[in-house]
Amino acid sequence: MIPAPLVVDVRRGALAELGGILADQRISPGGRVAIAVGATYGPTVRKLFADAIDGHGLAAADWFTVEGGTINTAVRLVEQVRLRRYDAIVGIGGGTVLDVTKFAAARLGLPMVAVATNLAHDGIASPISTLDNDAGRGSYGVPAPIAVLVDLDLIAQAPPRSIRSGIGEVVSNLSAIADWEAAHRQHGEEIDGLAVSLARTSAQAVMNHRGSIADDDFLVTLTEALVLSGLAMVVAGTSRPSSGACHEISHAIDLMMPSRRAHHGEQVGLGAAFAWWLRGDEQAFHATVDCLHRHGLPVRPADLGFNLVEFTEFVTFAPQTRPGRQTVLEDLALTIPQLTEQVHAFNDHAYARITNDGVIQ
Structure with a gap:
């Protein structure tokens, strides 16, 4: 039951x-x-x-x-x-x-x-x-x-930034699912198909909706997505369907820079975009960056108020926030020089994506 x-x-x-x-x-x-x-x-x-x-x-x-x-x-x-x-x-x-x-x-x-x-x-x-x-x-x-x-x-009376944060929270589900599925394939971790379906459906509903936080229809879709995301965790008995490398990065920011942390959804949305970059999934990376940018969410570390050195430190520390959880960060186990290179490349490609005329509709 x-x-x-x-x-x-x-x-x-x-x-x-x-x-x-x-x-x-x-x-x-x-x-x-x-x-x-x-x-x-x-x-x-x-x-x-x-x-x-x-x-x-x-x-x-x-x-x-x-x-x-x-x-x-x-x-x-x-x-x-x-x-x-x-x-x-x-x-x-x-x-x-x-x-x-x-x-x-x-x-x-x-x-x-x-x-x-x-x-x-x-x-x-x-x-x-x-x-x-x-x-x-x-x-x-x-x-x-x-x-x-x-x-x-x-x-409608809530700060727009807090509502947009919910978008980043839901969108990050797809990255969390990718981490969970990889852990299942590579490490034999148990996975729950219904939880995956609920988490994926919620993220896709928001990403494919062309409305904005000014529209009631979009707000209903976002609300239902957040509820489904919560139910996915109930079904799984764990935060796995909604929390992967994206949330580890956010937890690292919370622990290392508590006075400068942003909204949770802003941090995990950016964390998801970076995780897709590390996986080399260009399509998912572009889709995530496009959605975040369309709704006015951060897509680069600077948008959160952090420089690339600080962001690299967050990513380096991130696996320690959830010991035992397998994500793309643990699988790649990149050295600090390798992570530094990846962070710079991610930042450059995200910037190119949002400034390329015609990319964001």
């Missing part, structure tokens, strides 16, 4: 129907839930329910504000919520709020409902909570959300 959300609701005005959805799905018939919100959108969300006569069916809910995406923040939320009895815990916010809420729900043994206010990464429906800790940043296995809501009215 594969655990999947009872409901995935993506539309304008979805947030106002939260109470009804919780009751209809028997998650919380009486609306007795703990609701975690972030400091940024929390006041807006709370006002929406306060202005309704019956609180949209959530008059019995208690509200908690999440500040920061650390393991300590998650533990603090656990301590606050466990003081009363609830049917479920609802996270309303961006990736940070959802990750904190997922971790807290796991500790409390409560079902978790994810209400996303931006589309920055595939944590919306994933069984993974990414939180900062004393050692830097860690990923923790948690139960996937029991329900997922995305209100496009709230998404």
